[in-house]
Amino acid sequence: MTAEASDVPVAATPQVAVNRAGRFLFWAGIGLLVLWVLVPIWFLFVNALSAPAEVTGFPKRFWPSFDLASVQFFWNFQGVTAALWNSVKVAVLTMILAIGMGAPAGYALSRFDFPGKEFFRVLVIMTRAFPLPLLALPLAVMFIRTGLDDTVLGLALVHAMLALPFAVLITFSLFSGIPVELEEAAWTLGCTRLQAFTKVVLPLALPGIMASAVFAFVISWNEVFAAAVLTIENRTLTAFLLQSLNVSPLPLKFAGGAALVLPALIFIFAVRKYLFAMWGIANR
Amino acid sequence: MAEIVIKGVAKQFGAFTALHSVDLTIHDQEFMVLLGASGCGKTTLLRIIAGLETPSQGEVWIGGRRVDHLPPRARGIAMVFQNYAVFPHLTVFENIAFGLRMAKLPQAEVTRRVTRTAELMHIEQLLKRYSGELSGGQRQRVAVARALAMEPDVILMDEPLSNLDALLRLEMRAELKGVLAASKTTTIYVTHDQVEAMSLADRISVMNGGFIVQADKPTQVYRNPAARFVGSFIGNPPMNFLPAKRGENGRWHVAGKDFDGPDVAAAEFAIRPEDMHPAKAGLEAEVRVVEPLGPHTLVTAQVAGQPFRAVLESDRAISPGEVITLAPIPDRIRWFDPETQEAIA
Numbered sequence: 239m240t241a242e243a244s245d246v247p248v249a250a251t252p253q254v255a256v257n258r259a260g261r262f263l264f265w266a267g268i269g270l271l272v273l274w275v276l277v278p279i280w281f282l283f284v285n286a287l288s289a290p291a292e293v294t295g296f297p298k299r300f301w302p303s304f305d306l307a308s309v310q311f312f313w314n315f316q317g318v319t320a321a322l323w324n325s326v327k328v329a330v331l332t333m334i335l336a337i338g339m340g341a342p343a344g345y346a347l348s349r350f351d352f353p354g355k356e357f358f359r360v361l362v363i364m365t366r367a368f369p370l371p372l373l374a375l376p377l378a379v380m381f382i383r384t385g386l387d388d389t390v391l392g393l394a395l396v397h398a399m400l401a402l403p404f405a406v407l408i409t410f411s412l413f414s415g416i417p418v419e420l421e422e423a424a425w426t427l428g429c430t431r432l433q434a435f436t437k438v439v440l441p442l443a444l445p446g447i448m449a450s451a452v453f454a455f456v457i458s459w460n461e462v463f464a465a466a467v468l469t470i471e472n473r474t475l476t477a478f479l480l481q482s483l484n485v486s487p488l489p490l491k492f493a494g495g496a497a498l499v500l501p502a503l504i505f506i507f508a509v510r511k512y513l514f515a516m517w518g519i520a521n522r
Numbered sequence: 523m524a525e526i527v528i529k530g531v532a533k534q535f536g537a538f539t540a541l542h543s544v545d546l547t548i549h550d551q552e553f554m555v556l557l558g559a560s561g562c563g564k565t566t567l568l569r570i571i572a573g574l575e576t577p578s579q580g581e582v583w584i585g586g587r588r589v590d591h592l593p594p595r596a597r598g599i600a601m602v603f604q605n606y607a608v609f610p611h612l613t614v615f616e617n618i619a620f621g622l623r624m625a626k627l628p629q630a631e632v633t634r635r636v637t638r639t640a641e642l643m644h645i646e647q648l649l650k651r652y653s654g655e656l657s658g659g660q661r662q663r664v665a666v667a668r669a670l671a672m673e674p675d676v677i678l679m680d681e682p683l684s685n686l687d688a689l690l691r692l693e694m695r696a697e698l699k700g701v702l703a704a705s706k707t708t709t710i711y712v713t714h715d716q717v718e719a720m721s722l723a724d725r726i727s728v729m730n731g732g733f734i735v736q737a738d739k740p741t742q743v744y745r746n747p748a749a750r751f752v753g754s755f756i757g758n759p760p761m762n763f764l765p766a767k768r769g770e771n772g773r774w775h776v777a778g779k780d781f782d783g784p785d786v787a788a789a790e791f792a793i794r795p796e797d798m799h800p801a802k803a804g805l806e807a808e809v810r811v812v813e814p815l816g817p818h819t820l821v822t823a824q825v826a827g828q829p830f831r832a833v834l835e836s837d838r839a840i841s842p843g844e845v846i847t848l849a850p851i852p853d854r855i856r857w858f859d860p861e862t863q864e865a866i867a
């Protein structure tokens with residue numbers, strides 16, 4: 239921001255007034271967006287970290303009382319730990335599947351010219367164009383036939399499909415940022431294609447690959463629809479909370495919400511640099 | 523022994539032909555420069571020799587072995603890239619050691635070779651640094667050291683000095699020449715800079731539009747261009763060309779003067795700017811621009827309506843608008859076929 243506006247008298251030229259109005263709108267917009275994101279998160283954590291009695295109370299305290307009774311109640315609630323463990327298993331498997339398939343696709347897109355390349359790129363994004371509710375029923379039927387219903391693998395496959403476009407696009411931009419000459423230099427120095435990849439490309443791409451892995455993890459961790467439709471016994475945390483929404487007490491909901499949001503927040507904060515890069519915002 | 527033989531190599535990118543059938547032999551331990559304007563196919567040819575690009579047709583032989591089906595690692599070559607391609611995640615030491623480790627040399631030998639090449643390239647102080655902590659010139663030294671450490675039969679270099687500033691380029695040029703001559707490798711060096719080519723090469727291959735137009739010693743390429751293109755590309759300022767007409771007496775009329783020439787139907791007259799001197803009789807040149815360069819004076823003139831340049835002794839005062847008479851040195855006159863553009867012997 240320039241210092242120009244701050245020390246100009248109030249009744250200055252109309253130009254300055256317009257500038258000031260614009261500046262006000264700008265900051266008001268930013269403020270609103272920040273509140274839009276932060277208020278629910280604050281609300282969630284204040285309630286999760288307060289005693290059950292305080293949760294329904296009003297007015298709220300800005301800092302929670304750090305009473306762990308709600309969290310304890312949540313933790314000891316029938317089925318929560320199993321659901322949490324399922325969430326972890328599905329998310330980890332999703333991460334492995336999405337990167338295992340996405341990174342090679344991203345590499346191929348960045349390094350090779352093949353017929354239908356542009357079409358393939360569009361197709362990758364198109365997988366997100368089908369609403370999950372539309373797919374859920376046929377998927378459920380198919381899963382029941384193949385015995386994949388109500389399994390960690392089955393759900394992870396669906397989640398991997400959701401995470402795959404991002405995995406492909408992030409790793410594509412990642413590999414594209416590594417000069418081909420580095421690989422070629424490695425080939426001339428005695429490497430096979432695979433050795434050049436593991437010794438040169440992988441070390442350089444690893445932080446970014448980790449970032450997109452984390453992103454896949456978060457997508458799975460927060461996904462509720464497929465989880466609710468495709469699992470019955472082996473509920474993930476999201477599906478479990480949704481199912482018990484009307485029977486569970488309020489503190490449980492808040493503690494559960496916090497448990498869902500926290501890993502996502504931590505992970506996304508940790509890899510924010512790569513997410514910016516993914517959306518094409520240069521931040522170097 | 524690493525003689526390189528290129529037989530009928532051609533390369534198409536889709537409908538575009540980057541290399542027409544190229545034949546070239548590079549002798550063992552020779553320093554061959556591929557010289558040509560940007561886009562003429564130098565890099566493509568070099569990459570085909572390295573195995574980074576597959577030729578559409580033709581064969582590549584290195585050291586008596588046909589290699590065009592082999593991957594780069596099996597060809598006994600090392601390459602220095604235009605942007606150096608120093609691995610950013612490895613120290614300078616590990617960069618130079620990279621190929622040696624791939625070859626599974628014992629640690630003592632790796633250390634010995636890295637130390638020796640680092641000393642040779644004057645980067646022994648930098649061995650612990652990463653490429654992000656190096657200047658362009660230092661990176662370039664690392665790239666050369668990495669190639670030399672392999673003790674390859676063949677070193678391929680793609681415009682290795684083009685990203686350096688002028689002063690550093692001059693310094694590195696002299697250094698490279700010494701180092702590569704001592705290493706006894708066969709070198710192929712790509713550049714678009716004719717001064718670089720002249721100063722480094724045992725032989726120069728002049729390329730144009732996907733063809734090798736002439737491959738010969740620098741002085742030969744300069745004195746006896748095999749084609750009009752070579753004369754107009756090499757030399758600063760380049761060769762002058764004037765239309766010529768065969769007279770009844772068998773001599774050639776050039777800008778109103780008679781010259782002895784070849785016994786053919788049509789020819790074009792050519793002379794280098796420095797191969798003329800002011801005289802009583804000769805080509806009449808109407809001076810347009812005079813540029814004193816110290817030891818010489820560059821005169822841009824018009825002869826028979828054609829632009830014409832002469833590099834003259836600086837002891838004589840010449841001014842624009844003046845008409846001077848320039849006598850070409852008879853045995854420096856060259857003739858080209860206007861149809862084929864090739865030199866007439």
Ligand SMILES: Nc1ncnc2c1ncn2[C@@H]1O[C@H](COP(=O)(O)OP(=O)(O)O)[C@@H](O)[C@H]1O
Pocket residue numbers: 535538540558559560561562563564565566567
């Ligand atoms: N991978 C490629 N695909 C299509 N055209 C290419 C490719 N590589 C090079 N070319 C074209 O081939 C010609 C020769 O390129 P190059 O060998 O790089 O020239 P130079 O190194 O002499 O400047 C250029 O016109 C270039 O555009």
Ligand SMILES: [Mg+2]
Pocket residue numbers: 564565566
């Ligand atoms: Mg080039």
